[in-house]
Amino acid sequence: xxxxxxxxxxxxxxxxxxxxxxxxxxxxxxxxxxxxxxxxxxxxxxxxxxxxxxxxxxxxxxxxxxxxxxxxxxxxxxxxxxxxxxxxxxxxxxxxxxxxxxxxxxxxxxxxxxxxxxxxxxxxxxxxxxxxxxxxxxxxxx
Numbered sequence: 019x020x021x022x023x024x025x026x027x028x029x030x031x032x033x034x035x036x037x038x039x040x041x042x043x044x045x046x047x048x049x050x051x052x053x054x055x056x057x058x059x060x061x062x063x064x065x066x067x068x069x070x071x072x073x074x075x076x077x078x079x080x081x082x083x084x085x086x087x088x089x090x091x092x093x094x095x096x097x098x099x100x101x102x103x104x105x106x107x108x109x110x111x112x113x114x115x116x117x118x119x120x121x122x123x124x125x126x127x128x129x130x131x132x133x134x135x136x137x138x139x140x141x142x143x144x145x146x147x148x149x150x151x152x153x154x155x156x157x158x159x160x
Contacts, residue, residue, distance in 0.1 A: 072098060078106045085120045090154040093119055096147040103143070104136060112136075119151070128152040 032051035041047040046054040059067075076094075079101050080087050086097055097119075101109040110116070112134065118127035128148040131137060137144035 071102065075101050075106065079109070082106055082110055083116060083120075089119065092150040092154040093124070096151050099143075099147055100136075103140065122155070124151050124154045 028050055034050055035048060038046055038048045038054065041051070041053070045056065048054060052059075075098050079097060083097075086094055089097075097109065100112075112130070115127050115130040115134075118124075118130060128151045131148045131151065132144060134144075137148075
């Protein structure tokens with residue numbers, strides 16, 4: 019079997035759709051005829067999509083807030099996690115939190131995160147991320 023030739027045929031016959039749609043049989047479908055209702059996606063496919071989404075989210079975040087590229091990793095990870103949840107534009111609404119993070123005032127930023135409406139919506143996720151941000155400064159020195 020010539021896999022490349024078959025792929026070309028299937029692209030012609032099935033088409034390529036990058037957003038979910040209903041096929042002629044009424045099944046939720048995406049890509050080149052992938053029946054999501056009956057087949058779904060594999061764990062490997064989900065993790066591949068996750069990796070791509072993290073890369074995309076990171077790129078958009080750094081374009082909006084270039085200082086994030088030099089922030090401590092726990093801050094970077096918390097911000098990407100938040101942006102993944104609410105979108106980069108939604109995260110940009112956290113003006114005070116972002117300003118505190120940019121200044122390295124991590125404990126205050128964590129408090130701001132927990133005072134937000136978002137924290138009330140996501141509960142334990144906000145607690146975990148605030149704890150990571152709070153710890154970004156490292157252990158206290160004597």
